[in-house]
Amino acid sequence: MKYFGGVLLALVALTGCNRAPDNGELAEAEARGSRKAAEDGRIECALEGSKLFDRTCTVEEMSGADGAILVVGRSNVGYRRLQITTDGRGVVSADGAEPAKVRIVGDNVIEVAIGNDRYRLPANTGGAK
Incomplete structure (x- = not known):
């Protein structure tokens, strides 16, 4: 659940800036979440x-x-x-x-x-x- 919370936080931060989300930034946030989950033994x-x-x-x-x-x-x-x-x-x-x-x-x-x-x-x- 931590993974989705991090992505959600990134989305909220982006929408708060009143601009369209950057796909590159979203991909990076997802990759960071995936790496963290893998380090925690999650697949x-x-x-x-x-x-x-x-x-x-x-x-x-x-x-x-x-x-x-x-x-x-x-x-x-x-x-x-x-x-x-x-x-x-x-x-x-x-x-x-x-x-x-x-x-x-x-x-x-x-x-x-x-x-x-x-x-x-x-x-x-x-x-x-």
């Missing part, structure tokens, strides 16, 4: 079949017997465990119940779909086409 997600993403999910990295595990989710909905791979797939479902479908959605961002949940995670996509 974008769309859970339970939602079409819209919001930055309410958390991500934590843990060490597992087979390598690094990401625990992603939201406390009132549940969590998913993802195994980080080294073979170019990005991540796979560590829970085994449902497969993870991974696709690149932007520079250094992948979208992971498991069942009705989708998560956007930072990733090294530099070599992917």
Whole structure:
């Protein structure tokens, strides 16, 4: 919620000046909010079949017997465990119940779909086409 408060504050400040909002300034405010949320361990997600993403999910990295595990989710909905791979797939479902479908959605961002949940995670996509 802090993220949206910062953007809202920026919008209020701009409208108070009686001028049209500058798209560059808005983009910078959004980028600052995104960076802050990522630093706080927040990622974008769309859970339970939602079409819209919001930055309410958390991500934590843990060490597992087979390598690094990401625990992603939201406390009132549940969590998913993802195994980080080294073979170019990005991540796979560590829970085994449902497969993870991974696709690149932007520079250094992948979208992971498991069942009705989708998560956007930072990733090294530099070599992917």
